[in-house]
Amino acid sequence: MKQPAFILFALLAAAPAAADNAPPPPETRICLNIASIRQTLVRSDSAIDFVLRDGSIWRNILPFRCAQLGAQRAFSYQTSISQLCRQDLIKVVLQSGGQMTTASCGFGPFERQPTASAAPPAKHR
Incomplete structure (x- = not known):
């Protein structure tokens, strides 16, 4: 009967170590400076x-x-300041038959990504 208690104790002792190995939360920003944006994907x-x-x-x-x-x-977007922020709105540009836009959509916060994720998105066929 002492063996199951030992296993439970060993599992509980390992739990804090596993929590210490968790990756830190990603860095977030509320706004990005428009002049610093080189490309959007x-x-x-x-x-x-x-x-x-x-x-x-x-x-x-x-x-x-x-x-x-x-x-x-x-x-497309419009802003009266030099930053894009989480409360700003964008409009999708419809590229067929002239440049028309759709309804507005709001931004969320900006989350830093690993540099490797900058690969271009897959092409649609």
Whole structure:
């Protein structure tokens, strides 16, 4: 009967060590300076990567899906300040038949990504 108690004790003792090995939470920002943005990569209807001039990549996961963003891979924005922030809105640019835009979609916070994630998205066929 003492063996199950020993196993339970060993598992409980290992739990804090496993928690110490957990990766730190990613760095986040509320805003990005527009002048520092070198490139944007639309990943899906709800994710856009912003590649900055310093080589860092900041992903914005939109709080709600933005229809046609992933298919069109183009968006516009307007801001009265020199930053894009989590409360700002974008509009998907429809590239067929002239440049029309869709309804507005809001940004979420910007989350720093590993540099390797800057690979271009897969082409749609």
